Amino acid sequence: MFDIDAIRKDFPTIHDESIYLDSAASSLTPYVVLDTMADYYLHHRTNLHRSMHKLAMETARKFDASMENIAQFIGANVEDITITSNATAAINLVALSLDFQPDDEIIISTLEHSSNVFPWMRLATKVGVKLRWWKAADDGTLDLAELESLITPKTRLVAVTHVSNVLGVIVPVAAIGAVCQEHNVLYLVDACQSVPHLPIDVKQIGCDFLAFSGHKMCGPTGIGVLYLKPPHARDLTPAFLGGGSINTYRSRYATLDDCTLASHNYSELPHKWMAGTPPIAETFGLSAAIDYLRGVGMDAIVAHDTQLIQQAINGLQDIPGVILFGPSDPAKRSGIISFNIQGIYPLKVGRLLTEDYNIGLRAGHNCALHYFHEVQQANIVEGNVRASFYLYTTPAEVDLLINAIREIAITHGKTALAVG
Template sequence: MTGLDVDSLRKDFPILDRTINGKPLVYLDSGNTSQKPRQVIDAIREHYERHNANVARSVHTLGTESTAAYEGARERIAAFIGAPSPTEIVFTKNSTEAINLVAHAFTADADDPRFRLGPGDEIVVTEMEHHSNIVPWQLLARRTGATLRWFGITDEGRLDLSDIDELITPRTKLLAVVHYSNILGTINPVELLVAKARAAGALVLLDGSQSVPHVPVDVAALGADFVAFTGHKMLGPTGIGALWGRYELLDAMPPFLGGGSMIETVSMTGTTFMPPPARFEAGTPPIAQAIGLGAAVDYLSDVGMGNVVEHEKALTAYALDALGSLPYIRIIGPTSTVDRGATISFTVDDVHPHDVGQILDDEGVQVRVGHHCARPTCVRFGVPATTRASFYLYTTHDEIDALVRGVERVRKVFA
């Protein structure tokens, strides 16, 4: 049905051979964290077994090899997202840190007026954001006296753009918006939003935590100023993420952390700093993790992101139909595959999501339950939490059938 040979591909993922409670593992929680192929695991092990040394500090062979592998990963990650230069890729520990790095640059007395923020200025977000793209801006507004505003959500799980001209105005200094919702699966109209922000003179940050793993992303074509994403959701290890930023903006931003490697010279009376990206990578970086992420983007490139999209679209259509046929299921978010990804949140009538998750786990089906670090979205839809099934390139139609059987068992248990 797609260009993916999923049965062969699954052999690359050792964990998929596991059983849970004596039943085959059905992993439907990739929106939380993805599984890792042998190629990524082997790249990390190879580094520790053969090349382990610190980077950018030594002239010996191991240090040179480690630095080459670390910077090589940066180059491949830059190419994967269409960044004009690897110097626009700043390694962070996750998307949260990447977003906070940008928030740190805004102050009341910033040298660059693009990062100067105070009373009367506005930051615009949306009601469907992950907490990582809400809380840093709330803290920034509190520090500077700026105002935080947001787009609402329609009943269909789309952004409510009816008041876009009232929300994005000349007072807007930053628009921070999720590209692909981690709870609703909605893929937002970035082109329209970026154009409006540009016309207002605002900077734009996209949370690409879900989009970069699942759809082809070309940061140059998107037109945003910053894109944050994280490795563990795209077949890579935990502890590594990245911020892509336009170089001229990164060059105008102050350091996020102070320490070794981010300096040019240090004296007791003052310090000068390295240009980006080194300016933002103080201390020993996550070297093995970056190398693992480089291996992950190699894997995704070999598979082909177009193939990933087509496979996930077919899975999502199948799952929406199957879950939608159950009269006691409420899908929270878009119910068609138009501008939506492979993440489906739902509720079961009269059953708490935690109970749904426990019954599904008994069946070997791993899903996430809760508010998914998107509590304002749950409040908008009048639910305390949801059950979320999220798919990836290794997910099969049989696994979706197992999910549906598990939900039917939930209904029988709590009938």
């Protein structure tokens, strides 16, 4: 049973005075995550995999168990993941660790967040890699036949989002994975918006790399996860090296002048990819968040998201002057509804919702300039208004949003301006 009232009591930030509809930017955090992180600082505060004393060993065991739990949540083995500071760092880690050559081609879609664009743009500038754009349709869907036409013998990587942070549209990542495997092309998935809402299995997706952040899935800030397919985790040289990633006991060199990278041995996976002290408390917190989501049930979260999206579409599409973006079928999107009101800037809509209705959401370009320029073909400074739902969002809150948008459209929209 999906007990929304019980769920809301688990989140200390929720209160009756305001409505939080900005979970795509960052979710709220339940007590169990806060308590887990506090327990580390209060009772287990030490480093791990460095010392042999009892406290350090206890922390290491708990950390290793948390890593196992995180890996299992996406259908991976613990040797296949690494902890980063966020998903942006994870994608940059892939970009810096792969050995690209001039004229290699990277295909990215026009739905992508800046974090899955600019690491590849830097390679275009520094290395001479060529970017090829996979343009989404008006509703944000992607045509697999077009992907086939974009792939050439020079294509090295396809990088796409699993769920658009602008529209909430669900991208067919498993089908894309099959195309990439057929053409022997590397494949990276930005799963920031999907891991919090959908059951994920990296083996079913068929990706080489997958990145997500803890703070969008009831976990803490300051932690991300990168999945690497086993051959890549084993054979690639990490872009960041240092304490923890090198096995000093197995490293051999005669003099300092003979000390080279080749004379050293990497630590066992997954520690090879985690140079320096990892975010220990945050790893414990993310594992606790995963346990919390499992307790609610990912299928139940999917059903709840779908219900709220259908409710929002039904309510907003009947308001004169409101323009909805994305697929009309709620089963094709996850937790996000995007819209504009004719005659009023999105940022003003966001401000009115906050000041007059105590509704918090996102308004602007959502770090996805290429979508607004290439797909929506609108003024990229304007962007749109994005409401994002999660497991603690209620149907009553969606109704309040719909009613607020109706009042704003009547008072400030294009129809109101024409009458005035």
